[in-house]
Amino acid sequence: MRNLTKVLPWEDMDFEIVGLAKNGIEALKMVNEHQPDLILSDIRMPVMDGITFIKELRSQNNHCEVLLLTGYQEFEYARAAIQYGVKDYICKPIDYVELENTVRTLSLEIKEKRKKLYKEQQLTQVVHWANENFLLHTLLGQETDKGDIHLGEDEDVLDRKEYAILLVDLEGYAHQSITWSVHERKAWNLHMKEMIRETFQPLMKEQTVLQIREGEWCVVCSSPGIGHRLSKELLHPGFLKLQALIDQKDNMLLRMCLEQGPIALSQMASVYKRMQQALIVNPANEWFVNSDKVVSKDAIPVQDYNATQWKWIEQIGTGLRNGDSQALQQMISELKHYVGHLNENSVGRAEKLLHYLLIHLIREMRELHMLPVDQEESVWQQLQNSLNLKDLLSLLVTLIERSRESVSSKKTSEQLMLSAQDYIQHKLGKDFGIEDIAEYLGISCSYFCLLFKNHFGETFVEYLTKQRMEMAKCLLRSSDKSIAQIGVGVGYQERRYFTKVFQKYIGMTPSEYRLKESPAS
Structure with missing residues (x-):
């Protein structure tokens, strides 16, 4: 032989x-x-x-x-x-x-x-991504187009389908992950998303796990019928499994909020907001919360929060991402007016809201590279103290002002490249090219290539390969997935080609790298 x-x-x-x-x-x-x-x-x-x-x-x-x-x-x-x-x-x-x-x-x-298998896999992936993208936009209350989604003969199937939602959130993620690199955060969130999918697959039919933001996921599935209702008791083994995985990384608490429906597609955005609110108003040490119930006597009923106040949470994200300095200034004025007209009985509630707004703002500013690590660490140190309402407002206004300055100082090309960077990070495991990202940004391919090379100092392909290889290194160190699975996870369908690119970039094969970086070695 x-x-x-x-x-x-x-x-x-x-x-x-x-x-x-x-x-x-x-x-x-x-x-x-x-x-x-x-x-x-x-x-x-x-x-x-x-x-x-x-x-x-x-x-x-x-x-x-x-x-x-x-x-x-x-x-x-x-x-x-x-x-x-x-x-x-x-x-x-x-x-x-x-x-x-x-x-x-x-x-x-x-x-x-x-070749035939690859085409079938590509078609399946395209359908999966289109449906996932559609559900994500629906969950966030954004305009969606079902034209690109493969629905078979029944075009109204999504509208008529009834859903259940499990919101999974990591209490303390924003603070604990401050020292992690971008690649470590992305790799870890990707690993957690897969583990959540695997953990709850036996309980939830036709599930789709959506990454809402770092440290937060939504499991959307078909609403369970009578006799198959989900419950705290059924979810508890999964909670213990995931919490044990989290404890290996850092001291964070996994929290879940369940709405088993039936939820119509048109209700999804409002239900998601209500679930977020339920997690906020209930004590942070409670791992499970029903979306329509307040379990703790110390918690503040969701309905007591004014709709205008919840609007601020949405305004933070849209104001920062759209570069709307005026909207952020308007929010500062509204916050000051809100705090200035509080009665004594509402102070505790207002402190909870401002504290959550601060954490939410930190998360968003980090994602958009508006908050250097040392400044973020300083904010977290201040939050460790027992801040009163005035201090919380002052800190929140300072951060919003800083984000306004960042938004105002950024040139249009810089905003485009930040959007491109965010797009790439969220699609590392998917098949996309210059045409896709240029279309997403609304500019020509040639102009995109020019901006990209000037901003990053390397071509789009060079940058994308480097990002994928760094993500692969993190996954090889932190997960037990096979080489082929990791290759697919960072955008390489062919194991052999992934190995070839990795070896060229790192100087050793994925297997050699995993062996070298394993704890035993």
């Missing part, structure tokens, strides 16, 4: 030899590690023979191509192996010309199969 590695032009046939095994046991381990496209196997091997190996391979749902090498006296065994999906068999003594022709034919078939 070792001789075959030298006599055939494998590279010319677009094959890379990933391993040689002495027997079927070794071969199975290598298959699990490398996921090959083609296996050449002898029938007669020690420990585990070729027929048993192929049976075991198929029992593991592995459908890679197998070429069987057989002696003349083993011909009947080879015929029997065909039932296990062996592509062909080559009789000994081996005719190397025949073997090369067979392998070349298989190479073309594998490429065609891979």
Whole structure:
């Protein structure tokens, strides 16, 4: 078998030899590690023979191509192996010309199969992203277009569908993550999103996990029918599993708010706001909150909050992201007027609201690179003290003023590039190019390339590759996902191509890097 590695032009046939095994046991381990496209196997091997190996391979749902090498006296065994999906068999003594022709034919078939599979995966991904994007915009109360969503024959299916929502939020995330790098935060949030999906998949049908912002996720699923209602008790094992994962990183509390509906699509935005409010007005040490109930006697009923006050939470995000300095100034005036006209009974409620607004503002300013790390750390140190209403207002106004200055000082090109940076960070695992991001920004491809190179000092492809490789490094260190899964997670559908790019960028393969960076090493 070792001789075959030298006599055939494998590279010319677009094959890379990933391993040689002495027997079927070794071969199975290598298959699990490398996921090959083609296996050449002898029938007669020690420990585990070729027929048993192929049976075991198929029992593991592995459908890679197998070429069987057989002696003349083993011909009947080879015929029997065909039932296990062996592509062909080559009789000994081996005719190397025949073997090369067979392998070349298989190479073309594998490429065609891979191309077809890739197109199917792309279509599935596009449909998934379109539906996820639609649900996210609906949740946030933004205009959405169902034109690009694949709905099958029933175009009104989304409008008529009824949903349930589980809001998952990390208490203390903004403070605890201040020392993390951008790549660490993105990688960790991506890992948490996947873990939330896996944890609640058995309980929630047709679920979609949406990343609302760092440290906050919404699980949207079909509303459970009678007899399958969700409850605090059913969610508790999942809470314990996720909380244990969080405790490994930092001291943060996972909190959940449940609305099991049925919720119509048109109600989703208002329900989401109510769930956010329910988490805010209930004590931070309570891990579970019903969206329509206040469990604690110390909590302030959601309905007591004025709608104008909740509007400020939305204004922070829209004002900062749209560069609307005037809207931020208007918010300062409204806050001062609100605090100045409070009665004594409302002070406690107002302090809670201003404290939440501060945390929300810090999160948004961080996302938009408006708050340097040292300044953010200073704000958090101030929040550790027992600030009264006047101090909270002063700190909030100072931060809003700082954000206004940042918004006013940024040039149009800088705002475009910040939007481009945010777009790239949120789509690292997706298939997109210059045309997509230029269309998103509303500018031409040539103008985008010019702005991008001037702003970042490198081309879009160079920057995107670097961001994906840094994300891959974080995932290799912090998760137990396979190399192939991590490759897909950072935008590379082909494991081999991901390995090639990673090795070129880092100087070692993903497997070598993981081994080098593992705690044991």
